[in-house]
Amino acid sequence: MPSSFRLALAHHAGNLAGKVSRATGRGRGETLQGRVVLAVDSGALTKLSAGRDIVLVSGTNGKTTTAANLARILQDGTEEFVSTSKYGANMRAGIAAVLSTKPRQRLVVLECDELYLPEMYRQLQPKVVVLLNLSRDQLHRTGEVRKVAQLWKDTFTRDDVTLVIDRDDPFLEYAASAAGHVLRVSFGGRRHPDAATCPACARLIDWSAGDYRCECGLGSELAQVRGDQRLQGPGRNAVLAIEAARLMGAVVPIEVQQELTANAPDRTAEYTFGSHFVLVRLAKNPESWRGALGSVTCDEVILSVNARGIDGRDTSWLWDIDYSPLIGRRVICTGERRLDVAYRLHVQGAEVAVADTFDNAIALCSSPRVEAIASYTAYQDLAARDMGISTTIGRD
Ligand SMILES: [Zn+2]
Known part of the structure; x- marks a missing residue:
């Protein structure tokens, strides 16, 4: 098969696969389209x-x-x-x-x-x-x-x-x-x-x-x-x-x-929970945690850390972060790894409380403005709740 014909075939087969994937609600079609292109023409x-x-x-x-x-x-x-x-x-x-x-x-x-x-x-x-x-x-x-x-x-x-x-x-x-x-x-x-x-x-x-x-x-x-x-x-x-x-x-x-x-935004979202306004920052690795911690201005901060799927099961890197920007603030840990994070913060001398859900963490807050730092899936969970007033700015 001539090389240009193979590529044309790959292009059309890929486009078709992408359209089918989108039409049948199986996702955005981009990955499937690309896989088909590469399957038909490995040199594409x-x-x-x-x-x-x-x-x-x-x-x-x-x-x-x-x-x-x-x-x-x-x-x-x-x-x-x-x-x-x-x-x-x-x-x-x-x-x-x-x-x-x-x-x-x-x-x-x-x-x-x-x-x-x-x-x-x-x-x-x-x-x-x-x-x-x-x-x-x-x-x-x-x-x-x-x-x-x-x-x-x-x-x-x-x-x-x-x-x-x-x-x-x-x-x-x-x-x-x-x-x-x-x-x-x-x-x-x-x-x-x-x-x-x-x-x-x-x-x-x-x-x-x-x-x-x-x-x-x-x-x-x-x-x-x-x-x-x-x-x-x-x-x-x-x-x-x-x-x-x-x-x-x-x-x-x-x-x-x-x-x-x-105006270069971090990956952030804003939500209202009852009388609380919450600014949530996504942080996924030590460097983005350092950036998020350096931006904290509120007296009450929620840290929500899971260890699921894209978060990665091994969260030992949480120990590489310097949490000193949180000293003197009230910190509430939630998420699947709340106890790990709470212990890490305790070692650094921060005042920590633990809550089993994000809503319970909010319930422990007394100020109207609260900031949160969330791992990937914790951030996604909040976004998926569709709480009306939510603004997701930027992606990473
Ligand atoms: Zn050198």
């Missing part, structure tokens, strides 16, 4: 990416939001349609579906899972790769940070790709160290919690000057772009998206840049 990814300008976005936190932001500003700034996943599909099948849906569209922005990035980099030949951050994720997911950084370093060796990285992350700096073109963005003033030792040579990293430097030379490359030090993770990711859009030829007006970096 390379063929579908030929002649197109592709940006890949990867990192531990903020991939979906950043890819969506980047697709939007690239589309507005080039006045050309951009292919991207509506649902944050970031593995082989989802990516195949995006590429085969409008195969003639030149511009493509794809979120990519950290462990799939090497394979996608080789098969799709992207023009730009945006690396947001690399920190410890849940243990069942991507494993050890150093392993991922090494995998990436071994991958990024070509000269015809530009990496856009947050240079303040030593793991990203290491991952980019063999790459031909790197656009380094620095925000300054942060210390990476997982990088006491150098990913390149294992010596102790010197963080004493408010920045990192290793004897082996890691950290000596200067950043071409300086970002605002006050930006939190979502704002920093937005700056990287803006730089990537520019590299792809987009004009990004200053007001759009300001709106993106100033």
